Amino acid sequence: MSEPKTTSDRHETPRRSIGPIIGGSLSRGVEARLEGTSTPEALRSGQMVVVEGERYDFFGMITDLALRSTSPEALEGAPSIDLRDEPLGAILRGNTYYGLATLRLSLMRARGARVDDEEALEPARTIPGHFAPARIAGSADVERVFGRPGEGGYYRIGSPIEMKDVSVCVDLDRLVERSSGIFGKSGTGKTFLTRLVLAGIIRRARLAKQTSSGTRPPTLLVFDMHNEYAHGSRREEGSVVKGLADYFPADVEVFSLGSQGSRGGRFVVQIPYSQIEPEDVLLLSDELNLTDTAAECAYLAQARWGKAWFQRMIDPSPEAAEERKSLGAHEQAIRAFWQRLRYLHSQCQSFLCDRLSPELDAVRQIMINLREGKHTIVEFGKSRHLLQYMFVANILTRRIHAQYTEATEAYLAEPKPGNEPRPAVIVLEEAHKFLSPTLARQTIFGTIAREMRKYYVTLLIVDQRPSQIDPEIHSQLGTKLICHLDNERDVEAVLAGASAEMGLRGVLANLRSKQQALILGHAVRMPVVVDTRTYGDKEFDREIGFRTEEERRRDADLAAQQLGGL
Numbered sequence: 191m192s193e194p195k196t197t198s199d200r201h202e203t204p205r206r207s208i209g210p211i212i213g214g215s216l217s218r219g220v221e222a223r224l225e226g227t228s229t230p231e232a233l234r235s236g237q238m239v240v241v242e243g244e245r246y247d248f249f250g251m252i253t254d255l256a257l258r259s260t261s262p263e264a265l266e267g268a269p270s271i272d273l274r275d276e277p278l279g280a281i282l283r284g285n286t287y288y289g290l291a292t293l294r295l296s297l298m299r300a301r302g303a304r305v306d307d308e309e310a311l312e313p314a315r316t317i318p319g320h321f322a323p324a325r326i327a328g329s330a331d332v333e334r335v336f337g338r339p340g341e342g343g344y345y346r347i348g349s350p351i352e353m354k355d356v357s358v359c360v361d362l363d364r365l366v367e368r369s370s371g372i373f374g375k376s377g378t379g380k381t382f383l384t385r386l387v388l389a390g391i392i393r394r395a396r397l398a399k400q401t402s403s404g405t406r407p408p409t410l411l412v413f414d415m416h417n418e419y420a421h422g423s424r425r426e427e428g429s430v431v432k433g434l435a436d437y438f439p440a441d442v443e444v445f446s447l448g449s450q451g452s453r454g455g456r457f458v459v460q461i462p463y464s465q466i467e468p469e470d471v472l473l474l475s476d477e478l479n480l481t482d483t484a485a486e487c488a489y490l491a492q493a494r495w496g497k498a499w500f501q502r503m504i505d506p507s508p509e510a511a512e513e514r515k516s517l518g519a520h521e522q523a524i525r526a527f528w529q530r531l532r533y534l535h536s537q538c539q540s541f542l543c544d545r546l547s548p549e550l551d552a553v554r555q556i557m558i559n560l561r562e563g564k565h566t567i568v569e570f571g572k573s574r575h576l577l578q579y580m581f582v583a584n585i586l587t588r589r590i591h592a593q594y595t596e597a598t599e600a601y602l603a604e605p606k607p608g609n610e611p612r613p614a615v616i617v618l619e620e621a622h623k624f625l626s627p628t629l630a631r632q633t634i635f636g637t638i639a640r641e642m643r644k645y646y647v648t649l650l651i652v653d654q655r656p657s658q659i660d661p662e663i664h665s666q667l668g669t670k671l672i673c674h675l676d677n678e679r680d681v682e683a684v685l686a687g688a689s690a691e692m693g694l695r696g697v698l699a700n701l702r703s704k705q706q707a708l709i710l711g712h713a714v715r716m717p718v719v720v721d722t723r724t725y726g727d728k729e730f731d732r733e734i735g736f737r738t739e740e741e742r743r744r745d746a747d748l749a750a751q752q753l754g755g756l
């Protein structure tokens with residue numbers, strides 16, 4: 191059933207036929223009977239497919255593979271001897287016994303519509319009729335659906351399964367329009383995938399700046415708990431890949447926490463006690479093992495001492511202890527809270543301080559960077575325990591969000607183009623710690639995810655336990671990039687609510703354990719499984735415009751020679 195190539199798809203990968211559609215439904219997916227004697231072994235869960243209907247071409251993916259026989263009798267009467275190499279085997283296979291592929295169709299496109307007519311692609315609301323031929327998608331199909339790298343916001347994120355030379359793109363402009371999530375079990379490639387996406391966003395922002403295209407690409411603020419984003423980090427195989435600050439030294443600034451930054455960011459983040467709010471401490475209730483009375487104590491202390499509440503609460507002097515007794519809370523409760531705060535303080539001593547001059551205020555510096563389009567990575571250096579990470583990320587984000595709210599309101603009151611805030615994307619690892627069902631309603635990160643882009647700030651959350659994130663937050667995520675997950679509840683959580691769920695569970699469960707992802711949502715026209723491209727290889731370096739010292743020298747020599755020849 192393979193078709194002759196037309197001139198228009200001369201460069202296309204050879205089309206591989208699957209077989210005719212023989213059953214199924216719109217809600218469950220259609221079923222293609224594998225052609226002739228072909229075996230399901232040639233197909234993979236997640237592979238992109240095309241079904242050529244009478245009036246429409248349909249695009250989708252393989253969600254299941256099965257073996258069938260024409261009747262129960264055939265099953266009972268199945269030969270018990272090895273017929274694989276026998277002529278009878280070939281006759282039976284493909285007639286009485288056959289393979290079946292379930293295809294989840296997402297998009298359809300009127301046949302004969304112009305190739306470049308983007309409007310022609312629409313959600314699949316019908317199914318092809320009996321015997322419509324199904325085939326593996328070719329490179330032209332992939333490009334038609336996912337765009338061409340470099341055009342608009344299209345950015346190559348990987349290739350369709352087993353099609354190394356073909357690009358699947360995500361639309362970065364759409365990706366950053368809403369909050370998004372990168373999920374997967376530990377060690378599946380979340381951080382590499384995140385770095386890949388961030389490199390794309392930084393490059394796009396740089397190009398927009400160079401061409402003064404008028405678009406306002408977002409600036410990134412990365413909370414880098416494990417010091418993985420700014421500078422080189424080691425791949426499991428041992429090779430070292432460059433970080434975002436290595437690739438884009440002029441576009442990225444690294445901040446380090448306290449005086450002990452891992453590799454010395456330019457700006458040292460210190461936090462005065464007066465910037466700590468009760469909410470920042472209450473967020474740590476699991477980590478600090480806070481009791482139910484902690485919130486009451488914190489708010490009483492704040493009501494009494496205002497911005498000095500934290501300092502007064504941890505003061506070890508007998509006078510301060512006396513003062514605390516008069517707060518109005520139960521003495522034991524105050525004592526328990528005091529102990530917990532003392533512990534927190536001992537863990538955060540390296541970056542907490544009494545007071546800070548305005549020019550050393552990290553939030554002020556980060557706001558300047560965000561406004562000017564300079565991406566900022568906050569490294570946690572040696573202070574990279576969850577406690578410190580959560581505490582700092584929350585304090586900084588709360589104040590940044592407050593300033594964005596103010597700037598947005600000023601812009602709405604006086605909507606001049608120069609006044610419009612530049613969008614920001616906050617990248618957050620270990621997101622479930624901030625967005626659990628109990629915390630998501632109270633923390634600033636929950637607020638940002640729920641507001642969508644009202645105040646020009648969105649999140650890119652990275653997490654290995656999506657089931658521990660509030661379902662409401664999941665429903666606000668525009669795009670999800672999901673690496674292998676095997677916990678039933680995690681799979682359910684990432685797919686919940688999405689009409690996309692149909693058939694995708696199986697696809698998720700069958701992803702390779704590394705460097706493969708299911709992408710769905712706002713930034714792609716239809717769900718797709720990709721072999722994630724390799725971050726940090728030569729091809730990647732070339733594409734994002736990175737040149738080694740030697741290459742730069744060679745280019746300079748060449749330019750000098752050309753000048754000399756003039």
Ligand SMILES: Nc1ncnc2c1ncn2[C@@H]1O[C@H](COP(=O)(O)OP(=O)(O)OP(=O)(O)O)[C@@H](O)[C@H]1O
Nearest residue numbers: 376377378379380381382425426705722723724725
């Ligand atoms: N796109 C990629 N390019 C290059 N290497 C990759 C890619 N994806 C995954 N890897 C390999 O897989 C390993 C694990 O990836 P990564 O550190 O991103 O996992 P993770 O999901 O963030 O794990 P954890 O939950 O432990 O943080 C890397 O060390 C690297 O060797």
Ligand SMILES: [Mg+2]
Nearest residue numbers: 377380381382
């Ligand atoms: Mg990681």
